[in-house]
Amino acid sequence: MKRNNLRQQALWAAATTVIVLLLILCIFMVTGCSGDSDDDYLPPYQKTLCELLTDSTGCATTVRFDDGHQSPLKTPIKDLRPDTLYRIGATTLEYAEGVELYNAAAVFAPMPHTFKPEDVKLDPVEVLTAWREPRYVNLRLSVLRGSEANHYMAFIDHPVHHNTDGTRTKTITFYHDRNGDGEHYRQETIVSCPVYHFGSSLRPGVDSVRMIVHTLSGPATFTTLY
Numbered sequence: 001m002k003r004n005n006l007r008q009q010a011l012w013a014a015a016t017t018v019i020v021l022l023l024i025l026c027i028f029m030v031t032g033c034s035g036d037s038d039d040d041y042l043p044p045y046q047k048t049l050c051e052l053l054t055d056s057t058g059c060a061t062t063v064r065f066d067d068g069h070q071s072p073l074k075t076p077i078k079d080l081r082p083d084t085l086y087r088i089g090a091t092t093l094e095y096a097e098g099v100e101l102y103n104a105a106a107v108f109a110p111m112p113h114t115f116k117p118e119d120v121k122l123d124p125v126e127v128l129t130a131w132r133e134p135r136y137v138n139l140r141l142s143v144l145r146g147s148e149a150n151h152y153m154a155f156i157d158h159p160v161h162h163n164t165d166g167t168r169t170k171t172i173t174f175y176h177d178r179n180g181d182g183e184h185y186r187q188e189t190i191v192s193c194p195v196y197h198f199g200s201s202l203r204p205g206v207d208s209v210r211m212i213v214h215t216l217s218g219p220a221t222f223t224t225l226y
Helices: 003-026 196-200
Strands: 046-054 060-065 070-077 085-095 098-106 126-133 136-145 152-162 168-177 185-194 208-215 218-225
Touching (some): 046 070, 060 085, 126 208, 126 218
Parallel strands (some): 070 098
Antiparallel strands (some): 046 060, 046 085, 060 070, 085 098, 126 136, 208 218
16 A cells, blocks of 8 residues: 555544544533432443444444444434444443443544555554454554654555464554654554454454564564454
């Protein structure tokens, strides 16, 4: 993928972040309650990664959680892209009739792509946590920044490897181009790599997904059953 395409992807991600942050304008602020009653309690807020689904009119009406269950959005959100899936991080409060979102923000979650070898950038980052949900491999990263240039991130898609025991492994490498930025401070970020579309080539519970992230001490590998 050429750099101008990566710049377009980064600009799209930035625009998506602005759009999804408008969610904050569509929900009530979280407020605390105090009193002397024994019935006082803290509502069961949960901070989670999830998916926001829009319909054919660009209205977000459904939230899909990483455990697979879906809930209607109590306050639908208009003026988004039609028939689109947004990966977001949010604090949620779920009721029988639907879910409320608080402090919602877009999560960078591009589909893996193939790259020409000469276009690959593997500038190191620090992996703080890696974990698998049914539809995503999630990475919490620490990135050295200087706020002098934009960073470009993506996921490199490699062909499925057929192992000698009959299993298959899909390898994905984290792409990072720091674009000459300085190294004055560390910024934490969460990125999600979609893996749900590999169902045609990988068998659940049999085959595996391997994520490679380049760090200052060398490649870090996270492997999980599909």
